Amino acid sequence: MEAKNLKVPANSLRSGPDEKGHFGLYGGRYVAETLMPLILEVEQAWHKARDNEAFWDEFNALAKDYVGRPSPLYFAKATTAHYGGAKIYFKRDELNHTGAHKINHCLGQILVARRMGKKRIIAETGAGQHGVATATVCALFDMPCTVFMGAEDIKRQKPNVFRMKLLGAEVVPVTSGSGTLKDAMNEALRHWVAHVEDTYYLIGTVAGPHPYPEMVRDFQSVIGIETKEQMMEKEGRLPDSLVACIGGGSNAMGLFHPFLDDPSVQMFGVEAGGFGVDTDKHAASLTGGSTGILHGMRSYFLQNDDGQINEAHSISAGLDYPGIGPEHAYLHDIDRVQYVSVTDDEALEAFKMLSQLEGIIPALEPSHAFAHVMKLAPTLPKDHVLVMNLCGRGDKDIFTVAEKLGMEI
Amino acid sequence: MSRIQKTFEALKDKNQKALNIFVTAGYPDATRSLEILKSLPSSGADLIELGIPFTDPMADGPTIQDSSLQALENGMSLQGTLDMLTEFRKDNTGTPVILMGYFNPIYKYGCDKFVNNAKTAGADGLIVVDLPPEEDEELRIPAQKAGLDFIKLVTPTTIGTRLDTVIKNASGFLYYVSIAGITGTKSANIDEVAAHIKQIKEKCDLPVAVGFGIKTPEDAAKMSKIADAVVVGSAIVENINKNQSVSNIVAPLSEQVIALKKAI
Ligand SMILES: Cc1ncc(COP(=O)(O)O)c(C=O)c1O
Numbered sequence: 001m002e003a004k005n006l007k008v009p010a011n012s013l014r015s016g017p018d019e020k021g022h023f024g025l026y027g028g029r030y031v032a033e034t035l036m037p038l039i040l041e042v043e044q045a046w047h048k049a050r051d052n053e054a055f056w057d058e059f060n061a062l063a064k065d066y067v068g069r070p071s072p073l074y075f076a077k078a079t080t081a082h083y084g085g086a087k088i089y090f091k092r093d094e095l096n097h098t099g100a101h102k103i104n105h106c107l108g109q110i111l112v113a114r115r116m117g118k119k120r121i122i123a124e125t126g127a128g129q130h131g132v133a134t135a136t137v138c139a140l141f142d143m144p145c146t147v148f149m150g151a152e153d154i155k156r157q158k159p160n161v162f163r164m165k166l167l168g169a170e171v172v173p174v175t176s177g178s179g180t181l182k183d184a185m186n187e188a189l190r191h192w193v194a195h196v197e198d199t200y201y202l203i204g205t206v207a208g209p210h211p212y213p214e215m216v217r218d219f220q221s222v223i224g225i226e227t228k229e230q231m232m233e234k235e236g237r238l239p240d241s242l243v244a245c246i247g248g249g250s251n252a253m254g255l256f257h258p259f260l261d262d263p264s265v266q267m268f269g270v271e272a273g274g275f276g277v278d279t280d281k282h283a284a285s286l287t288g289g290s291t292g293i294l295h296g297m298r299s300y301f302l303q304n305d306d307g308q309i310n311e312a313h314s315i316s317a318g319l320d321y322p323g324i325g326p327e328h329a330y331l332h333d334i335d336r337v338q339y340v341s342v343t344d345d346e347a348l349e350a351f352k353m354l355s356q357l358e359g360i361i362p363a364l365e366p367s368h369a370f371a372h373v374m375k376l377a378p379t380l381p382k383d384h385v386l387v388m389n390l391c392g393r394g395d396k397d398i399f400t401v402a403e404k405l406g407m408e409i
Numbered sequence: 410m411s412r413i414q415k416t417f418e419a420l421k422d423k424n425q426k427a428l429n430i431f432v433t434a435g436y437p438d439a440t441r442s443l444e445i446l447k448s449l450p451s452s453g454a455d456l457i458e459l460g461i462p463f464t465d466p467m468a469d470g471p472t473i474q475d476s477s478l479q480a481l482e483n484g485m486s487l488q489g490t491l492d493m494l495t496e497f498r499k500d501n502t503g504t505p506v507i508l509m510g511y512f513n514p515i516y517k518y519g520c521d522k523f524v525n526n527a528k529t530a531g532a533d534g535l536i537v538v539d540l541p542p543e544e545d546e547e548l549r550i551p552a553q554k555a556g557l558d559f560i561k562l563v564t565p566t567t568i569g570t571r572l573d574t575v576i577k578n579a580s581g582f583l584y585y586v587s588i589a590g591i592t593g594t595k596s597a598n599i600d601e602v603a604a605h606i607k608q609i610k611e612k613c614d615l616p617v618a619v620g621f622g623i624k625t626p627e628d629a630a631k632m633s634k635i636a637d638a639v640v641v642g643s644a645i646v647e648n649i650n651k652n653q654s655v656s657n658i659v660a661p662l663s664e665q666v667i668a669l670k671k672a673i
Contacts, residue, residue, distance in 0.1 A: 020543060028543070029541060029543055030540065031467075032468045032538055032539060033561075033564045033567060033575065034564040034566050034586065034589050035566075036543070036571070037566045037571055177464065177465065177478070189467050190467065190468070190469075190470075193589060193591055194588075194590035194591065196566055290517075292513045292516060293513045293539065294465060295465075296539075301513075303513070303517065305517070306488075306518075307463075307513040307515070308481060308486075308514070309464045309513070
């Protein structure tokens with residue numbers, strides 16, 4: 001169950017993007033000219049690596065022994081019994097080294113960066129999970145690492161800031177704009193423009209200019225590839241539905257992509273509904289946004305009628321992004337994946353439920369996925385097999401949750 | 410002949426270089442922004458780049474970022490920028506105005522509607538920072554059809570065959586970004602800029618304007634020797650910022666523009 005470059009048939013839903021990086025109307029490369037030659041170079045290096053068996057051997061060896069892959073596919077017996085409907089499985093990517101799925105694409109990208117001969121790595125981070133995973137692979141490969149992080153996020157994700165520093169990364173607070181993930185990404189792009197020669201920008205989700213959405217997806221697809229094989233072993237068949245949370249969409253794309261051509265498999269992407277998508281405080285770009293161009297891609301964004309980007313809001317710093325990866329925008333438009341949202345309060349309730357039912361403290365991000373599972377499972381028959389991506393553990397969130405619950409740590 | 414062409418030819422006849430002044434529309438507020446805009450030609454601006462404010466200006470440094478956010482807070486919009494230009498044209502028909510910004514507000518407004526309304530308002534050209542040749546057809550084709558020049562950015566990384574790709578559908582003039590970086594930060598290495606402009610001139614007849622990092626009359630003087638136009642942006646916006654509380658904001662700005670024009 002290892003990742004490699006699988007040949008995809010022409011009429012497949014997995015064949016995107018086209019050679020210019022478009023998924024239907026979405027994606028592309030909307031960047032300043034200074035970056036274009038470099039982005040084309042990243043694309044070339046990535047495609048060369050993708051077609052090279054030795055590259056995947058290196059990736060898979062580290063994924064196994066350093067990250068701890070494959071992550072288990074766990075049948076959640078107590079949860080299944082509690083909700084009395086679908087058979088619920090968790091894909092346990094929270095057990096990865098560093099505690100989330102982000103390490104999958106960090107490992108892949110740093111191997112590409114090394115092949116390009118780049119000397120230093122920059123990244124943006126929201127919750128700090130991607131920042132920690134980036135700092136981790138930089139420590140592993142002895143490369144200097146600079147992480148841009150919104151000043152607001154630095155306040156609410158202190159443990160991860162400390163981890164990044166321990167790992168040797170420089171954490172740069174971003175105060176421009178709203179001081180959150182979108183601003184951190186702006187700042188990383190600005191920094192990259194000024195350091196094109198020696199620097200690789202290690203993007204933390206399936207967003208940004210082509211080839212990032214494709215490349216990050218292909219590294220995260222290890223999640224779906226493993227799930228498919230593990231499900232064959234356990235149930236002897238495909239699952240009936242998949243559920244994953246969506247910030248930029250990397251853990252969801254990783255789970256969904258290998259199943260896109262299996263029409264019997266239903267998929268649910270869960271966006272952060274904040275105070276509710278009918279308020280102005282949420283992060284649901286698909287259910288509450290419209291099409292636009294930001295961060296190098298055409299996709300759905302939270303914005304006003306003048307095309308000004310709105311601030312996102314979510315209890316979960318990792319979902320607090322006013323956009324979404326372009327492949328999700330495409331899958332939304334063609335109705336292959338259903339996108340729903342859950343509120344902060346529902347996610348908080350799900351956080352508590354999962355901790356108590358299974359003894360697994362989830363991150364606030366997959367708590368959103370679980371909140372949807374809590375609604376969905378009871379409506380489904382007992383022979384319906386559902387897989388939820390448990391893409392991160394909750395250690396980083398205990399302070400936020402304690403504060404919300406009015407408890408002191 | 411377009412206003413841009415006429416301006417460059419008239420200056421060439423007089424053996425002069427052009428001064429392009431960038432201001433953010435609606436900064437520090439709509440009223441004073443219009444006053445500033447109206448004052449620029451008589452102070453010596455040969456061309457004006459009018460920045461359409463955007464929340465997430467990816468290629469701009471803190472000075473222009475802050476000016477954009479303040480303009481937006483004070484109610485400026487893409488429509489407001491066009492209305493401002495319409496006002497400006499009531500008593501100026503000679504100075505070319507180039508609308509400069511990011512694609513999202515234009516995309517949201519609608520490309521066709523935008524080019525028609527921009528033309529009617531009196532715009533001469535467009536510079537859209539995040540629209541490289543690979544993605545520009547959607548706006549470039551309707552813009553050029555409507556008679557707006559589509560001004561391309563050439564950067565220090567635009568070398569080899571990439572240069573051919575970038576200049577292919579350019580019109581009006583070329584905007585040479587003198588540094589690999591964002592606005593208002595580093596200063597350029599003049600020899601490198603000169604060498605690159607020489608290569609560009611071998612391939613393209615359009616005038617070349619140099620921008621990013623030009624702050625003082627001395628900077629402008631040096632750059633004017635190797636280019637057809639110099640662009641000053643962040644230094645102007647910074648001066649507006651400094652004089653926000655002054656009752657006559659136009660006076661210190663005119664002084665600055667006069668000094669820049671004199672230097673080139
Ligand atoms: C555990 C976890 N899940 C999900 C996300 C959201 O990102 P994506 O939608 O790209 O998976 C994050 C982001 O930080 C995260 O830390």
